[in-house]
Amino acid sequence: MKTLILTLATLAFSGTLFAAQTQTAPIIDSPSAFHRLDIAKVESSTNLQGLCGVQMAQLVYQDHMNREHQLNYDVIGDGCPSDN
Template sequence: MKMSFFGFAALLAAGSAFADTAPTAPLIHDKTGFFVHLDVAKVLSSTDISQQCGVIPAKLDYLDSLGREHVLDYQVDGSGCTNDH
């Protein structure tokens, strides 16, 4: 009984050692919502909303303080509406 337990444990350990051979995803997709904490060290790109009108989808690509790349998809009110007062 003990030998089968140790054999099974060794199989699990060997399987988990080889399971992490795929490279980790370098891009992190952040969740949108209220009170989202963003660790923005450098903005790589953002959606230009100056020529858009109404609520539009936008994207922010940035690096955090550890150098990992993030993407945040969110909704924003465009600033290009000519009828706004």
């Protein structure tokens, strides 16, 4: 009987360990003119300084439910000396 209880307790404990270690993949957002972003905290963003022409930029943020989002979008750089 003690062995059964010990085995069940070990299984329950190991299940909580595996549940705590699983990482959820970030939610990939597609840019839209009418997409409202729920940004609670910005984790990282692309450095736009000195970009020339159309470039891909990325914003990684957390929403108010602590879910991680990744937004990929195009920007037009203003670092080209020949552009007016």
